[in-house]
Amino acid sequence: MNLYKFVSDNIKSKIQEIDDVKDVLTADIENNIALEVPKIRDFGDYSTNVAMLLARPMKKAPRDIAQLIAEKIKELDFVADVQIAGPGFINLFLKDSFLIAPEQFCQGYKTVEKQLMVDMDYGSYNIGKQLHIGHLRTTVVGDTFNRIARFLGHKTKSYNHMGDWGLPMGLIIAWILENGMPQNADDINRMYPASTARAKEDKSWLETAQKATVELQSGNPEYNQIYNTFAPMSLDQISKILKRLNILPFDENKGERLVAEYVPKVQKILDEKNLVVRDDGADIIPVKLDSDTAPMPPVLWRSSTGAQTYAAADLAAIYYRTTTDKPDDIVYFTDNRQKLHFTQVFRAANKAGLDTARLQHVGFGTITGADGKPFKTRDGNVPQMDEMLDMVCDSVRARAVESGKNLPDETIEMIALAALKFNDLMHDVKADYVFDVDSVTQFEGRTGPYILYTAVRLNAVVKKAADMGLTAAVSDIQLKPEERNLLLRLLDFRRVLENAFARRATDLLANYTYDLAQDINTFYHNCPILRDDVAENIKQMRLHIVDMAQKTLNTAIDLMGLRVPDSM
Ligand code: ARG
Numbered sequence: 001m002n003l004y005k006f007v008s009d010n011i012k013s014k015i016q017e018i019d020d021v022k023d024v025l026t027a028d029i030e031n032n033i034a035l036e037v038p039k040i041r042d043f044g045d046y047s048t049n050v051a052m053l054l055a056r057p058m059k060k061a062p063r064d065i066a067q068l069i070a071e072k073i074k075e076l077d078f079v080a081d082v083q084i085a086g087p088g089f090i091n092l093f094l095k096d097s098f099l100i101a102p103e104q105f106c107q108g109y110k111t112v113e114k115q116l117m118v119d120m121d122y123g124s125y126n127i128g129k130q131l132h133i134g135h136l137r138t139t140v141v142g143d144t145f146n147r148i149a150r151f152l153g154h155k156t157k158s159y160n161h162m163g164d165w166g167l168p169m170g171l172i173i174a175w176i177l178e179n180g181m182p183q184n185a186d187d188i189n190r191m192y193p194a195s196t197a198r199a200k201e202d203k204s205w206l207e208t209a210q211k212a213t214v215e216l217q218s219g220n221p222e223y224n225q226i227y228n229t230f231a232p233m234s235l236d237q238i239s240k241i242l243k244r245l246n247i248l249p250f251d252e253n254k255g256e257r258l259v260a261e262y263v264p265k266v267q268k269i270l271d272e273k274n275l276v277v278r279d280d281g282a283d284i285i286p287v288k289l290d291s292d293t294a295p296m297p298p299v300l301w302r303s304s305t306g307a308q309t310y311a312a313a314d315l316a317a318i319y320y321r322t323t324t325d326k327p328d329d330i331v332y333f334t335d336n337r338q339k340l341h342f343t344q345v346f347r348a349a350n351k352a353g354l355d356t357a358r359l360q361h362v363g364f365g366t367i368t369g370a371d372g373k374p375f376k377t378r379d380g381n382v383p384q385m386d387e388m389l390d391m392v393c394d395s396v397r398a399r400a401v402e403s404g405k406n407l408p409d410e411t412i413e414m415i416a417l418a419a420l421k422f423n424d425l426m427h428d429v430k431a432d433y434v435f436d437v438d439s440v441t442q443f444e445g446r447t448g449p450y451i452l453y454t455a456v457r458l459n460a461v462v463k464k465a466a467d468m469g470l471t472a473a474v475s476d477i478q479l480k481p482e483e484r485n486l487l488l489r490l491l492d493f494r495r496v497l498e499n500a501f502a503r504r505a506t507d508l509l510a511n512y513t514y515d516l517a518q519d520i521n522t523f524y525h526n527c528p529i530l531r532d533d534v535a536e537n538i539k540q541m542r543l544h545i546v547d548m549a550q551k552t553l554n555t556a557i558d559l560m561g562l563r564v565p566d567s568m
Pocket of ligand 1: 121123124125126161162163314332334
């Protein structure tokens with residue numbers, strides 16, 4: 001359950017029962033009622049400022065109003081005590097028997113008030129190019145956002161809007177025409193960089209590639225045959241890495257090439273509305289507004305070479321998605337640097353009336369080295385995704401060896417994956433962050449390995465209890481602070497997920513998971529579970545807490561796309 005919402009809704013409805021309050025309660029006041037979690041739990045499980053908000057309209061001292069409200073709140077059957085503090089804060093204590101009741105944990109996990117259809121555009125890799133560090137965040141954050149949305153009960157469709165139809169394809173085809181078909185993965189990875197480097201030096205080579213692009217797009221059979229040979233090879237490489245990263249398969253691998261079909265449809269709409277302007281051989285859509293203070297270049301709808309543009313593919317994709325999926329939202333996860341592109345495209349979509357869904361670009365920051373510059377490998381290159389994972393694996397292995405552990409490769413891989421992904425998820429998506437391999441692989445602190453370690457331990461307790469034939473049961477015992485804290489944390493999971501979804505802020509989930517792991521470990525250290533000297537009913541009750549904690553922690557881990565080893 002969303003405990004916060006439950007308590008807050010109950011307080012609001014209790015307040016309505018007081019006539020004097022009801023008379024003055026406006027929507028505005030109601031919206032301002034804050035329910036807070038005091039920093040020091042001795043002051044209550046929740047605290048509210050409602051009496052202070054009502055003081056002026058009721059023309060009464062806040063403490064007197066607080067008294068009135070406190071009496072009402074005491075009537076709620078899940079409330080153990082209500083106290084008034086300071087100028088009129090109302091502090092609430094919840095009943096232990098309520099916090100631990102199994103129903104709280106089973107209720108309504110999968111229901112949302114309003115189910116949304118959300119299209120998500122992330123990953124969106126490029127044919128002929130290897131996945132590198134720049135693809136990490138779109139992949140990891142997008143995948144987790146998708147998992148959270150689904151878990152909450154929304155419908156989603158994930159799109160891998162492949163870069164598979166533009167100039168890079170022409171560059172590769174031109175290269176192949178001269179050098180022959182690629183034979184292996186290495187060849188595939190070499191073609192694009194080599195051809196791009198040459199195009200930079202040699203204008204005629206660039207023109208050759210541009211021509212090849214247009215030929216490909218207009219159906220030249222030879223070029224298409226070349227394309228159909230190397231594109232699957234490249235896609236295959238990409239899929240292997242995604243598998244290694246434990247990323248859910250995309251619902252549609254539909255990118256620039258496959259949306260080309262809808263370009264004429266959008267063209268027709270644009271023409272009907274007279275939105276396209278000829279400009280120096282190219283077709284553009286002006287999107288500047290009078291209110292703009294920053295430069296706002298027009299959308300390049302068709303390039304002067306006649307090739308389909310990046311923006312045209314995006315408009316065609318919007319057309320396809322809105323007409324096929326009828327989504328409420330389309331959310332794009334890319335580098336911040338594409339902000340202008342999406343502003344332009346969204347404006348053009350709006351002018352054309354294609355924006356029947358809310359269009360949102362979530363731009364993420366750069367992963368940097370200690371020097372604040374984009375992260376590079378020791379030899380000064382942009383690290384490929386595989387290299388990145390291998391680097392983290394090496395660090396994990398070294399750590400394991402240092403502490404005398406002999407971990408199988410599979411376990412190392414799981415720990416490394418957790419280290420890399422958790423570190424990515426815990427940072428605010430929009431911000432840059434420093435990547436330091438040594439700190440992300442630590443087994444203590446805000447790291448993936450720490451989260452996994454906590455899960456491994458919890459799983460072991462549950463297994464041992466089962467082997468002992470012990471079952472969980474709830475009895476009416478006064479809870480210790482460590483038990484209460486953990487239960488309150490568990491009952492906060494739903495709220496965190498709802499916020500993470502609404503704000504597209506996967507860091508909320510990651511940081512919640514860390515707090516949860518800490519509460520679990522504090523509980524574990526202070527509340528013995530299976531020890532002989534623990535009374536049977538306490539054992540059973542703690543085991544119930546462990547069960548709930550295990551379910552929640554494993555769910556959180558799964559939502560982040562991490563894998564938990566059997567031991568570590
Ligand atoms: N392939 C693009 C790139 O690597 C990202 C595509 C993002 N999605 C989109 N619909 N434009 O820069």
